[in-house]
Each structure stands twice: as C-alpha cells, then as structure tokens.
Amino acid sequence: MYYWRDLDSVPEDFGPSVLTLGNFDGVHRGHQRVLQQVVEAARQRSAEAVVVSFDPHPAQVHRPDSAPELIMGLEDRVETLAGTGIDALLMMHYTLELASNSPEEFVERVFVRALRAKAVVIGHDVRFGRGNSGDLDTMRELGRTLGFEVITIDDFGASYPEDATDADGDRRCSSTWVREALEAGDVGTAARVLGRLHRMRGEVVHGAARGRELGYPTANLGATAQGFVPADGIYAGWLIDGAGTRWPAAISVGSNPTFDGVDRQVEAHVINRPPERVQDFDLYGQSVAVEFVERLRGQITYTGPEALVEQMRLDVDNARGLLSTEHQPRR
Template sequence: MVYIWNDPSEVPADFGPSVVTFGNFDGVHRGHQQVLSGLIRSARLNGTKAVAVTFDPHPALIHRPESAPEMIMGLQDKLVALGELGLDAILVMKYSLNLASLTPEEFVGQVLVDSLHASHVVIGHDARFGRGNSGDLDTMKQLGEKFDFDVQVISEFGSEGYPLHNDGGTDRRCSSTWVREALQDGDVATAAEVLGRPHRMRGEVVHGAARGRDLGFPTANLAHEASGFIPADGIYAGWLVDQAGTRWPAAISVGSNPTFDGVSRQVEAHVIDRPHEAVEDFDLYGQTVVVEFVARL
C-alpha cells in the first residue's frame, strides 16, 4: 500500500526515517523509473521509507502559463505509475507562488526534514530547487551537513535505461521533453520506448457523431477534458481499457474538428474485437476509460 498525502501536514508525526527525492515526474519515464528504483533499493537496504515528492500543477503553469508544456499525463495516472514502482509514500505538493517563495533551506527543512524525516535525499546533478531555483547540488550537500542527512547524486539515463557516459555516442537522455516531441510527431513507438510503456490518455466517454457505431464498431469519444498528451493527428493501433479493467483492441483516430471557439482535437477509439452482443448494447458512454497508443498506422 502506498500512502498519498496532499500536504505536509498530513504526514504522520512518527513517519520515517525516509529516503526522499522530488520532481515533477511528468510521464514517469524510464529515467524517472531508474531513479526511483534506486531510491527504493536504498530505502530497503537502510530499513527506511521510500518517498517521492511531486508538484501539482506543474510549476510552469504558475510561472509561465502562456508557454507551459502540455502534460504527458494527468495527476491520477502519475500517481498510479509512481505507486506501481513500489514507493511507500507520495507527497503531492500544491504548487503555488507561496511554495515557490520558500528558500532552498526552508523547503528542505520544512518538507524533507521536518515532515518526512529524511535520512537520505536523492538528487540529480543538475537539479534546482527553492526560490528562484537558487538551490543546486552544492546547496543540498551543505543542507545535508546542517540537517544530518546523506545526499545521493543520480546519473542521467538514456533511452536504454542505462547511465549516459558522454562518450560521443548517439544515445539521448530520457526526458519528458523527448516524449512530448515524439508524440507531437505521432511517433508513439519512440514515446513508448522512453516511457517504458504505451502512452495513455484517460477520460470520460461522451457522445459523438456515432459514425463508428453505424459501421458496427463501438466508439469511445473522449471528452475534451481528458488527461494526457494528444498525439499528432492520425490513425493509431492501440487498446481501450474500460472501467472494469477489460482491455479491447482498438483503432484510435485523432483529428481536429472546427468549433465555434476555434479548432478542437478529438480522440476516438473504435473497438474492433467486441463481444457478440449487438453494438448498441456495448455501451461505454459515461465510463472513464484509458486509451493506449501502440503504433501509428
């Protein structure tokens, strides 16, 4: 069981000691997975708790909303993906200008030390934290000495999941940016390689034009509020996972539809191997479903 807290005040007073890392973890890609797996191993070896601190909304949505990146996944899917790795707890910090105003020492002292009782902090060599991103690795090492916790520096990870060695090779650091670029190009196969799983969207099924249903294929039209990065327009092979957890092979259409407010993008998953009951009896409307993109056709 993974504990999920939405504020440091929710952390039990007797929780810890813990091994902690923090970040946005958008996509929970293979680089994130390697870091968190190492954190979990360290926690198990030291008999402590493995904790990830993440932020919602993404800091860019607060500081520069006009240029903030589209999120790869919604918060619910991020928590599911983090929990599946074996963490003991996840602290979701509500990101705000007040949180952003904390100095590096205040953030570490109040959140990592006072609330989570960190005995180890795992940090990337290029991590920044605290007011104005003024904290860095050297800052964390100094705070580790002050607050009596160890600092573990993590490596960058390439697409194969191994640390990069800067040997002139062509491997690229796993990053959320790489995933977004691949999805913008409709290259869901590369996105899946970096993510370590197919890219997913989650949303409620709403009524559409029913063209697929008229052709005998139940269709799930995702609501515009669906979470997850919408890939480039096109047709994709993939899966639809219904509310009961049943996986159905699907042909997924992504396209742009003119509306009174401009152009909206629509995701429609056509179930191609449904049960034998009549198509009108295979009702997905109102369900919250997951759509997985496997290949572009």
C-alpha cells in the same frame, strides 16, 4: 503506498526516509532508474522510500501560456509511481506561496521536519527553492547542517532505452523526448522511452454519432481527458473500460475534416465484437483509458462518406492484424 496531498497529512511519527524530489512527468525509464535507487538506498538504511512531487506542474503556475503539455494526468502519474516500489508519495499543491519558500525553508520544513530524511537522492542539475536559487551545493550544505546524506546521480538517472537504435544516437530518456515523439505520432518511440504504452484517460461523452451512423461507433473522450494528445491520425491500440477490461481498438485523433470538423477529438472504435453487438457497446459516462500501440496513417480528408467507410474498414483490419500479435513495448 502512502499518498499525501499536503504536509499536514504526513503522520508525526513517519520516517526515517530516503527521498527524491521531482515532477516525474511520464515516469519514463530514466525516472524509473532514479526511483529504483531511492528504494535500494532506503532498504539499506532501514528507511521509507519517498517521492516528493508537485501538482500542478510548476511551469503551469509560473508560465501557463508556454508550459509543456503533460505526458500523463495525475491519476496515471500516481498509479505509475506506486508501481515503482516506493513507500510514500507526497504530492504537494504547487502555488506561488510554496514557490516563495527559500531553499532552506523548503528543505527544513518538508525533508527534515515532516519526512525525517536520512538521505536525499538528486541529480547534479537540481534546482529548488525561491527563484530556483538552491542547487547541488546548497543541498550538500543543508545536508551537513540538518543531518542528512546527499546521494547524487549522474544525469538524474537517465538511461538509454534497452532497444535503442542507431538513429537514437546517444540520447538519454527524457520527458522532452517523449513529447517530441508523440507530437510526431511516433508512439512506438514514446513507448520505448516510457517503458510502456502511452496512455490517455477521460470520461466517454456523446459526440456527433457519425461513427455509429457509418457502422463504426466510437467512445469519444471528453475535453477534460488527461494525457498528451499525439499527432492527428489513426492508431492501433487498446481501450480499457471502467471495469478494467482491455479491448482492441482503432483510435482516431483529429478533427474529422471530411465533415468539416474543427475541434480535435480522441475516439476509439472497439474491434472484434460480434456484428450484432457492435451498436450496443455503451460506455457513456464511464472513465476509460486508451493506449496507443502504433500509428497506422495520418489524417486524410475524403470526398464523401463512401470513401471514408472503405478506409475505416481497412483501418480496422490493419489494427486487428497488428494487435493480434499482442504487440507490446519491450521492457
């Protein structure tokens, strides 16, 4: 996949293309259906399948105090988009200057001159250009004027999870649904909507070392870790180290109230290692990922270290049992 961070990086002879426009936070099953149709339309037209997206998220620029927490960081978004079969990704740096482009200026400069669009795949509720003044009718008119086809998708390709339950009703896949599930600690529902386990990524940093002192050393993600932090509690999941090795883990999210902690932390204890190797598992400075399989319990304040250690032992046993079944989200 070609990956460009600005228009100047797009080769002058690139194209023709079939493209779509969006933030694609989470790249959930609805997004995946859109991208599948972009790829199919591109193949039918002997064109390149292209995604035009933005970093940072426009809401972080226009309303930083109320912008939603992103489901995934940029690295994971690029990696996941690459896995959908698209040929190129243009990740434009979103600024107020870019936002000031009229719909006509944006489409002509990006879609036509840079990417030589044959077709544009969009939803009925598309908004683009200065003040979100461009809509579907605008895009159709620009297509007639500038010479590209407009392909519309109902609900922007939304789809029900294949394993939807009666409790889900007729709700369609969306980034909002994923965020709501993660806020509630329901990482299982988040995985069903995403089509894969929810992931965070960050550098392992030194913490207070309480877990190591108690016999359960953890890899602590630093404050710059990317990805939506789920509700406080203990989770069964996986830690993927810098070499790409997947380790079963018990993951703690919270502020360590037993020790009067304040700041929320995400820390993973790798399980199933020989007792003599538990203390020498050094990941400091590595960029790692953690994936959440299932929430085991909420955060609890204990009366002292002894009660906490006993609960940690139970948590690790529960995580080990759950992960031994190779629990994965159905696709």
